[in-house]
Amino acid sequence: MDTQIQLSHEDYQRAADWLLSQTQHRPKVAIICGSGLGMLADGLKCQDSFKYSDIPGFPQSTVKGHAGRLVFGELKGKTCVCMQGRFHMYEGHSLSKVTFPVRVFKLLGVDTLIVTNAAGSLADSYNCGDIMIIRDHINFPGLAGLNPLNGPNDEKFGPRFPPMSGVYDRGLRKMALDICKGMGVSQYVQEGVYCMVGGPNFESIAEARLLHRLGVDAVGMSTAPEVLVASHCGIRVFGLSLITNKVVKSYEDNETVNHEAVLEVSKMRSETLQALVTELISRMDINNNTA
Numbered sequence: 001m002d003t004q005i006q007l008s009h010e011d012y013q014r015a016a017d018w019l020l021s022q023t024q025h026r027p028k029v030a031i032i033c034g035s036g037l038g039m040l041a042d043g044l045k046c047q048d049s050f051k052y053s054d055i056p057g058f059p060q061s062t063v064k065g066h067a068g069r070l071v072f073g074e075l076k077g078k079t080c081v082c083m084q085g086r087f088h089m090y091e092g093h094s095l096s097k098v099t100f101p102v103r104v105f106k107l108l109g110v111d112t113l114i115v116t117n118a119a120g121s122l123a124d125s126y127n128c129g130d131i132m133i134i135r136d137h138i139n140f141p142g143l144a145g146l147n148p149l150n151g152p153n154d155e156k157f158g159p160r161f162p163p164m165s166g167v168y169d170r171g172l173r174k175m176a177l178d179i180c181k182g183m184g185v186s187q188y189v190q191e192g193v194y195c196m197v198g199g200p201n202f203e204s205i206a207e208a209r210l211l212h213r214l215g216v217d218a219v220g221m222s223t224a225p226e227v228l229v230a231s232h233c234g235i236r237v238f239g240l241s242l243i244t245n246k247v248v249k250s251y252e253d254n255e256t257v258n259h260e261a262v263l264e265v266s267k268m269r270s271e272t273l274q275a276l277v278t279e280l281i282s283r284m285d286i287n288n289n290t291a
């Protein structure tokens, strides 16, 4: 795997310029859809959509449940761009490729990123089908040196040593909790810590126990790199995990997890998630008139 492809500012600019020449939409909000959550794009009005393979420099998505399209459109009067299908490290993509779209979004004028993912729960109080608002993350690959910001720093995007405290915007988290209360779904909404692991294997029992002891509430194989790069270039971040399985933590437990089950649970909560994201965008304070 090439972990260290160095992309230039022109690579991002080329993709952004191509998109700006193909659509009239000028998005302020970007949404990254996790496994089985591609329907978040379905609510967009006046859609323009582009296959990843047609966009200069975009990688290709290889995972079942990820469509591989960038969809532009209006949601509650706000212009959005939605990634139906994201890129993962375990697919063999370099982290600069995994996060390529985020910098392209920045150049399109996006100021808020909503990330979603499917995740397994470690927290004892969580259930399958719960929605977890991400309060913070542990980036295991990042801690081990697999970081999309490795290499020369592009000051046009952000500083060499970006802070990572307070990345998940407090105001948006509070707003989401209020919306969930209003929707009457608080009983299956949580707020917690997401941990990224490299995958593609699910966790061993000893690994699950380790993560649990570290204070991880939910674990998945994505999100941290995109969030890191978004935060680095000043994009506000909000994240949601859909709990698709409880991670096995006991040697007595005969349960196993599989990708099909993950996609099944995603389907079950798709409407609630869509309603939550739509209402959040509707209430969001963004200026749609600036370039």
Ligand code: HPA
Residues within 6 Å of the ligand: 118, 119, 120, 121, 202, 203, 219, 220, 221, 244, 245, 246, 247, 257, 262
């Ligand atoms: N572990 C890691 N990633 C996941 C899981 C899990 O249990 N469920 C969905 N994505």
